[in-house]
Amino acid sequence: MPDQALELSFEPSSDAAVVAQWEALKAAGIPSQADHRSMTNAPHLTLVAAVGIAPAVVDAARDAIGPFLPARIGVRGLVLFGQGPRVTIAHLIEPDPALAAATARIRELVPTGRHPVWTPHVTLARRVPRRLLPAALEVLESTEAPVELTCDRLRWWDPSQDLIEDLATT
Template identity: 75%
Template sequence: MPDHALELSFDAASEAGVVAQWEALKAAGIPSQADHRSMTNAPHLTLAAAVGIDPAVVPQAVELVAPLLPTTLRLGGLILLGHGQRITIAHLVEPDAALAEATAAIRALVPTLRHPVWTPHVTLARRVSRRLLADALDVLHATPAPRELVADRLRWWDPELDLIEDVARA
């Protein structure tokens, strides 16, 4: 069962910048998020993902995040997540203090977090074989990358209800 999640979604220009990188990887024959065709797949920043998120947490998350929208997220370098033969490639996100505090407050409300430590990132590719890693990094370095992303929505994903909706907008 997929995780429940609270995520920040991006404005059209920011989303297009990330999707261009997904597509560049795909065109080079490297696994990317462009390969994932689910309705839930769009560039995003996960604030909390868990086996279950109590729906009562959602209005509290809206109260914490809505006043911050839209928010500009500065991107750091590329990061590699995971271990073993398959790696995730992502942009590191450097949130401002207000978003970091709001996220910490939301995460404190969710006892079943998938990852207890928050590593803010925007995923570009999952399950990339280590043997393709150098090629993937070459493609990404040759593809224009956004320096910032504008988050303008808070999205709620509940796979048990097959529900994905924007619960706050800028």
């Protein structure tokens, strides 16, 4: 069963800034999120992902996170995830302390979360061969990286039902 997720989505100019970096990587022949063709593929900040997220947690997230929207989050540089021959490249994100605390409360309600420790990030590219890292970093350095992103929607994604539901918007 695929993971469900609670995510923050971005307002149009923040979304466009991330997509521009996806497209720059793709144009350079480097794997990027632009290669992902799913209709659900859009820049986002995952708050929690798990095989199942109970409806009560979805409601709690709406109540806990919704009041913080729109939320401006700082972009603090690039981060790499992965230990094998391929890595994920992402922007490391620093949310407002109150938003981070609200997220921690929601994550405590999902004991089966995919990642027990939350590292807030926005993915730029997955499965990048390590040999392409210098080129990928050069491409990203040559594009205008966002300094701040604005989240304007909380969404619940349930791929088993082909459902993306906006829980809170601005």
